[in-house]
Amino acid sequence: GYLFLMDNKRLDQDVVKTFISEGRAEIVQESSISEMGYITKPKKDEKELLNLSDIDGALLGYNCGIIEPDRICAYYESELRKMGVSFFYNTEVKNLRFEPQTRLNYPGEPFLWQKMEMRNLETSNGTFRAETTIVCADMWTNVLLNSAGIDSHVRGKKRQVFRITGEPASRLMSHTMRPEQTVMPFTIFPSYGIVMRPEPGSSSVWISVADDYNRPFEEEDDPKPEPEFYENSLFPVIRSYLPQFSSCRVSSMWAGHYSYNTIDRTHYVFKEGNLIVATGSSGSGIMKADAIGRVVSSLYSGRKKTTLYDGSSIQTGDLGVEERHVSTEHMVI
Amino acid sequence: GYLFLMDNKRLDQDVVKTFISEGRAEIVQESSISEMGYITKPKKDEKELLNLSDIDGALLGYNCGIIEPDRICAYYESELRKMGVSFFYNTEVKNLRFEPQTRLNYPGEPFLWQKMEMRNLETSNGTFRAETTIVCADMWTNVLLNSAGIDSHVRGKKRQVFRITGEPASRLMSHTMRPEQTVMPFTIFPSYGIVMRPEPGSSSVWISVADDYNRPFEEEDDPKPEPEFYENSLFPVIRSYLPQFSSCRVSSMWAGHYSYNTIDRTHYVFKEGNLIVATGSSGSGIMKADAIGRVVSSLYSGRKKTTLYDGSSIQTGDLGVEERHVSTEHMVI
Structure with a gap:
């Protein structure tokens, strides 16, 4: 599945209702998200500094998954x-x-x-x-x-993936939401479109984001992942929702390009x-x-x-x- | 005016008929083009080698002109x-x-x-x-x-202009087609979209083309005009229609970029x-x-x-x- 963590405003969107009425997704209650280990209401100071959304619930899409x-x-x-x-x-x-x-x-x-x-x-x-x-x-x-x-x-734009390893990541990764699942769903955070993908083989999760402003359109022969991008841009947001991830480490990272048609x-x-x-x-x-x-x-x-x-x-x-x-x-x- | 030199196939296009029926243009007979000094039917061998179109007539647009x-x-x-x-x-x-x-x-x-x-x-x-x-x-x-x-x-693409000077260019430049004109109309050749613009101040014409294949999309700080582009790509075509231009010379040339939205x-x-x-x-x-x-x-x-x-x-x-x-x-x- 794909799990879209959302605040009430997003949960109330027409597209969410359409997915549900078409039988392609279901609403997940905030309590189920909490059970997975998420802080659904980030602390006030973090929320203000990082411009974070609450997790008031989620949309779980059925016919979605990960591929190799x-x-x-x-x-x-x-x-x-x-x-x-x-x-x-x-x-x-x-x-x-x-x-x-x-x-x-x-x-x-x-x-x-x-x-x-x-x-x-x-x-x-x-x-x-x-x-x-x-x-x-x-x-x-x-x-x-x-x-x-x-x-x-x-246009080419660099995209990076960070593999996060550690007991809390492993525990979250093996948290299933539906009987047919063997791992956690591919998860979209409520802020900045940060995504988290399970990697069963290494009991890790991958974290990535399609950042926009100041991420140049360019083609590099050998694009490098930027550890400081994870530390400064991604981790503060992740930690607000998953504070236990503070004990995890970046065990691998890589970078490539998306080829964007931006229209x-x-x-x-x-x-x-x-x-x-x-x-x-x-x-x-x-x-x-x-x-x-x-x-x-x-x-x-x-x-x-x-x-x-x-x-x-x-x-x-x-x-x-x-x-x-x-x-x-x-x-x- | 704008003078589009065309073969019969193009003269027969709907867009030509629309311009005329709207009173925005008129047809110019082949004989009037010949009077300006054009060879309207290029020689067979040149026509084949250079893939040239005949000039069977022209469309003269009224509300067109050149600006500084x-x-x-x-x-x-x-x-x-x-x-x-x-x-x-x-x-x-x-x-x-x-x-x-x-x-x-x-x-x-x-x-x-x-x-x-x-x-x-x-x-x-x-x-x-x-x-x-x-x-x-x-x-x-x-x-x-x-x-x-x-x-x-x-995307940026280099465009070049060549100023052609000499008695034949001067004579063509001062050939008017309508009473309100003081110089020849801006002229579009029947092949490759080559264009010719009068420059009254220097009694010269400017020749240019928006070439497509192999003209790279790139942004150069100081784009240079290419004399060999005029000699090899433009002049052979010009000479087939205006053989008297053989005695003219490139008196100046410059290059810049068009910024293309190619969609x-x-x-x-x-x-x-x-x-x-x-x-x-x-x-x-x-x-x-x-x-x-x-x-x-x-x-x-x-x-x-x-x-x-x-x-x-x-x-x-x-x-x-x-x-x-x-x-x-x-x-x-």
Whole structure:
């Protein structure tokens, strides 16, 4: 499940009522949250200093959970290898450039008046040649396409995860809320969208947040997690709700990038010549990968409609730039 | 006027018929174009090599023309000085960062849980303090806002202008098409959107193009014009239509950036805390400045509707991100 800890104001939102009336979630009482070990009413001075919300209750979503990205990727890799697909790891693609369709062997081509296409992909592992190139390089899409003069419509922003280990974290992690659960639900704090994910293997929890102001849009080759970000920005808030976490420690941490489409936070899938671009996951890369793969396939095959996993269909151009028709993704955590 | 040189296929477009039926433009016959000195049917080998279109006629727009940006800016500056506005030239603004509303004097603030605002503007000319900061720094908006973690929704792309001088250019420049004209109309070639603007003061023409593929999205401190771009990409096309230009020379050239919103090519005007951002001119910065200034004023004053120069009104949020409601600008040249 996903457990959204909320104050009364948020519990009273229409979206909460909709989830419940659709049978997709239930309200959890404040007392059940307290039983898990949370301080539901932070101390007055902390509340004022840290601008904290109370926990007056929670919304528990049913059809939510955690997944292991490595396992999903490993499955697809093995299936694709059976189908004859080759994988090249540790192969860096140089920035993309269009080439002339018909080479004149004159320095500086392609010129404005030459028909251009994406043909040779220069990599650290030699040159690859393709009829069609599909760029689904997440936040690197931006960097790769800038040189070709194509706007990827996405921006990279660093995201960090801190693994918190210790007896209180272990105890909270094993606190289930429904019979089918084996660990605590993925939990969203009532303040700042801080999230906490169980990691059963290490009896730890992961803590993260999608911070906004002053977190630069940039692409770093090797983004570093910042221990002081946990200490100064995350821990004070966590401690107000879970004071027992003071005896836990950061046992590991790592950083990566989200590739954000900051307008509607949904993928862009579009074609430029013989190049197909699928990007803008905005944090939902795996959850939407099946649908996006189908849209890419339609775009490649020239199908105007795309049939999704559940049999429903969308216009292939709905996720494009020109004829874009999507609603805004509000579930970015 | 604006003179769009076109082949029959383009002349047959609905948008052409609409302009004419609205009394905003007229068709110019091929013979009149020939009289100006154009080769309307390029030679077969050039046409094939350069992928050129014929000139079967043209559309001449009435209420179009050229303006002197310097004069417009000088006028507004003098009016604003009368109103008490100070101008600081040669003052570089450092990248923007949010600051805590209430400073704790603890290293590393603002932290996630602090209320933030844009307060002090660090510049090469000292620190400026403002209740509200309006960023209308064209393509630099992107660079300035990245550090604050705000997506400007625009990308910079280099644009170049080449001034062509010589007797044939001078002769073409003084060729008027309607009684009220004193020089040739701003002209759009039938291929690649190459444009030619008269510069009466120097009896020259300016030639430019908004090239797309392989023209990187990037922000350069000092973008340089590329003589070889004129020689290899522009001149071969120009020469096919105006062979007499072979005796002209590039007497000057310069480069700058367009700040592109590549989605709908219209401005973004939005508010983030006490920061207002007006950007995304996409080449229409001056033409739309009056309207955009009014939208900024509404956003600052909290007015939901903005009255434009002609008395019509739009929703202030129409140009924002969340409630954006604009049609795509097709007139980007």
